[in-house]
Amino acid sequence: MNNITYFAFLLIVVGSCSPAKEKTGSSQPEAIDQQSIRKIDVHAHYRYPRPYLSSFFQDWNMQAVLVDVAHEDSAGIRRSWEEYVDMNIENPEIFYLCSSLVGVGIDDPDFATKNIERLKEEIATGAKMVKVWKNFGMVTKDASGNFIQIDDARLQPIWDFLKETGIPVMAHIGEPVQAWRPLDDPMNPHYEYYKNNPQYHAFAHPEIPGYETIIAARDRWIAANLDLPILCAHMGSMSHNVDMVAERLDKYPNMMVEPAARFGDLASQNSDKVREFYVKYQDRIMFGTDFGNYGPAKGWTAEQLNAEQDDLDATYNDLWRYLSTTDSLVIRKQHTRGLGLSREVLEKVYFQNASNFIGLQ
Numbered sequence: 001m002n003n004i005t006y007f008a009f010l011l012i013v014v015g016s017c018s019p020a021k022e023k024t025g026s027s028q029p030e031a032i033d034q035q036s037i038r039k040i041d042v043h044a045h046y047r048y049p050r051p052y053l054s055s056f057f058q059d060w061n062m063q064a065v066l067v068d069v070a071h072e073d074s075a076g077i078r079r080s081w082e083e084y085v086d087m088n089i090e091n092p093e094i095f096y097l098c099s100s101l102v103g104v105g106i107d108d109p110d111f112a113t114k115n116i117e118r119l120k121e122e123i124a125t126g127a128k129m130v131k132v133w134k135n136f137g138m139v140t141k142d143a144s145g146n147f148i149q150i151d152d153a154r155l156q157p158i159w160d161f162l163k164e165t166g167i168p169v170m171a172h173i174g175e176p177v178q179a180w181r182p183l184d185d186p187m188n189p190h191y192e193y194y195k196n197n198p199q200y201h202a203f204a205h206p207e208i209p210g211y212e213t214i215i216a217a218r219d220r221w222i223a224a225n226l227d228l229p230i231l232c233a234h235m236g237s238m239s240h241n242v243d244m245v246a247e248r249l250d251k252y253p254n255m256m257v258e259p260a261a262r263f264g265d266l267a268s269q270n271s272d273k274v275r276e277f278y279v280k281y282q283d284r285i286m287f288g289t290d291f292g293n294y295g296p297a298k299g300w301t302a303e304q305l306n307a308e309q310d311d312l313d314a315t316y317n318d319l320w321r322y323l324s325t326t327d328s329l330v331i332r333k334q335h336t337r338g339l340g341l342s343r344e345v346l347e348k349v350y351f352q353n354a355s356n357f358i359g360l361q
C-alpha cells in the first residue's frame, strides 16, 4: 500500500475515528466567519507530526485535546500516550493531553493504587482529562470471567482521586446501537466501521453484554458520581436519538456530551429537532471529531501531505457547515440540512464549554 492508500485504509479501519469524506451539496454564503469562532476539538488523535499542522490549526482558529486510547491484546496494553506527549511538547499552543484507564488487572488488590500513581504522573505531565474506552463493558473481563462494567466498585477509588484532583473523565462507553443490529444496510453510517472491525459488531458476538446493559451501567456510574464531571464521547453512544441524550442531560448535571464521529447519526435525524437539542443544551455540548493521523509521514511526497491536509480540511469544513449554516449537505451518506446555530451557541459549543471543562484560563 502506498501512503495515501494507507491513510485512506486507516480512515476506514479506525472508523469510529474518522468520518468518510462525502460530497457536499449546494452552498449558501456563510453568515458567520469561521475564523472568528475560537475552537477546541475536544476529541482528536493527532499522533504523529506533520509539517502543516501548525498553520492548519491556525487557519481553523483551533486547538485540540489528544485523547489516548489504550487497547489491550495478547501483547499487553498498547497506548498512544508517549506520542501524544511528544506532540504536546512540540506544539504546546495547539495540543492538550488526555490520559486513559483500562480495567486489565482489576482483580489485583493494588489495581486502584497503581493506576492512581500512574495518573498522578501523567497529570503532572499535562493530562487534563482521563479517558475510559469501550473495553469497559465490551472487551475486558475480570478473573471471574465477567465483562467489567464501568460502574464496577473496584474503580471507585480512582473516581474519588480524580474528583479530589479536579480532573474530569471522558467516557466512550458502549457503541452505537447499530453494533447490536444486523449489518444489512450499507447506508447505515457505521456500516464500514463494523465491516472492518467485526470484533466490535456485538450482534455477531452474543457473549458481549447488550446495549441496554452497558448503557445502564454507564448511567448508574454517572449517577453515583455526581461530583465528577463526565464528558460522554460520541453523544454517550446514543447519537441515533437526541431524545435519549436529552433525558440523561436532564437527569445528570455532571454529564456533558460531544459528537465525535457521530455527526452522521445526528444528520440522519430531523435538523429542526437536532437544532433545538443544541440550543437547549448549548452549555452541555462540546465539539469533538475523532480526526487525527495514524502513521508517520516518513518518505511522503508533498502531494501526499497536501492530500491528507485537504481531506482534513474538507471534513472540518463539512462539520462547520452542518453546525453554522443551513446548507444542504451530506455527512456519512446522510442527506441533511445544516443546523444554522447562532454565534452565541457556536462560541459555547466550539470553545467555551470545553475550555471550562478542562480548566483553561
Ligand SMILES: [Zn+2]
Pocket: 016, 017, 043, 045, 067, 260, 290
Ligand atoms: Zn477517539
